[in-house]
Amino acid sequence: MAIPDYLEKIGPFTYRIAKSHHSGMRVDGVVYADERLIEQADRDKALEQVVNVAFLPGIVKASYAMPDIHWGYGFPIGGVAATSLKDGVISPGGVGFDISCGVRLMRTNLTVSEVQPYFNLLMQELARNIPKGVGSRGKIKVGHREMEKLMTEGVEWAVRAGYGWPEDLDFIEERGCLKGANPEKVTPRAFERGKDQPGTLGAGNHFIEIQEVVETYDEKIANVLGLFRKQIVVMVHSGSRGVGHQICTDYLKVMDQAVRKYGFSLPDRQLACAPINSPEGKDYFAAMACAVNYALTNRHCLSHWIRESFEKTFKKSASSLGLHLVYDVSHNIAKIEEHQVNGERVTLCVHRKGATRAFGPGHPDLPEKYREVGQPVIIPGDMGTASYVLVGTERGEKEAFASTCHGAGRVMSRSQAKRQIRGDVLKRELESKGIVIMAGHMALLAEEAPDAYKDVSQVVDVCEGAGLSKKVAKMRPLGVLKG
């Protein structure tokens, strides 16, 4: 397969779609990939979506795509777009339905051999303790008033309610609370969907994994992050559940009308947007921030039960087991950030749809402990191969607004995966590799099969090659808990 001729190779891992490619494009498109990843992206509508995003009013520099790019709705998954606060727009389609879906990594001071004898017990305990599955209801019920506080305060609310530790806040983006949240901009429907879901894993590609660190690429940085070979770590992948889905649904309707009101012309209705400074734009940001805080709290409550499950299994306190938070990142989000554009420091609204923020060393938003090494980026792979910890780089800050990939990225549709792969066969295959699988539903398991994803190692290598981020550690899955 050939590379489409409208793509110009401008670096070893960088392709450009010039804005002259389509009259509606306001900026270039830039895709970070190698030949194989570009060919995969060309098989569906992902590259067309990079072009479509370049139509957004007020977009700055370029419409970017990370190496795990694939066909989404509106934005491609792996898409990054920054818009000017002066004359730019904010688009719910650039964030997605699962607002602040993200990943966190917790470390332990345990090694594989220490955990092995208790491993099945630990997995059973987690399966019992973690609410999961489609429409799962949690153990935390919050009334309207409490929900307003949760949405405004984020993880601080959870810590006050007895979930997690105060020190955790340092290791979550925005210290666990995105400012600007206003629950008055959230509809009663979103409240209704969220009231029994804080601290629930959900279904689909969300999971909790017990992993082993199998490789460290930079001893010094790994040491700062508290990671070492043969160490047991825990990864959590979840989001804002029904609250985020409903807020996105509600505001797409508002934006659909705003597009007409402000006279925008867009190539895809799902890209609907409004000026950031318009009433519609401000309201969406205030509601989105509520969903972000909900998602951060959700992952935080899940961590609490993970700590509980370890305590019960090993009959030791979570702190003596060293169950600290390494970091928590969101990969579906819009944030107000300062970046250097044409030699000037400007404030922008950065949309990351299936992409992760990756601040380089010295960034003032990083916790003291990590300031010298850069922001940790947690990359979940598929359940059969590997996951990674990366850090942001100085060069990455100059490339795509300090962004890098968010995962492996799909290559196979869900129905194709279900046709080709049987859940129970896959489970046995993974088990023969020593991976314990706890899944509610075999068909759902097949949809998430390793073969349905790109090679995550190739994706992170391209990120490193393009200078977006740097590899620190590689983990392999030992136990997977899915909805």
Next chain:
Amino acid sequence: MKKFKYFNHTADIGLEAYGGETKEVFENAARGLFNLIVEPGEVELKEEVEVRVEAGDIEALLVEWLNELLYLFETKKMVFKDFQIEEISETALKAKAKGEKVKSNHEIKTQIKACTYHLLKVEKKNKTWHAKVIFDV
């Protein structure tokens, strides 16, 4: 005539529904949606919910209708298999959805987050109405 079929999307699921008139294509789209969530054979017709939605045009109305059913599934914990559109215009509809509360023996097959506007179409081709939507999974 086929009521609906699915088409491949890398990350999500596409649905095409058909009908002789708009009422029918909307009913079939709802069937296509719930067929992803639960086996229709497992659902008994025990309860009925009235649904009313409004939107700016017929395509947005389809998104509203399907999202309303997803909202009822998640908040009322109900699965549906029978849908009757009683009144429909370009911008509003009134319908009845029949089904029951989710039971322990229902196997929930897929989590659908929402119905999107991406590649959205409701159009008449050769005397048949076609609807096309993509669900975020």
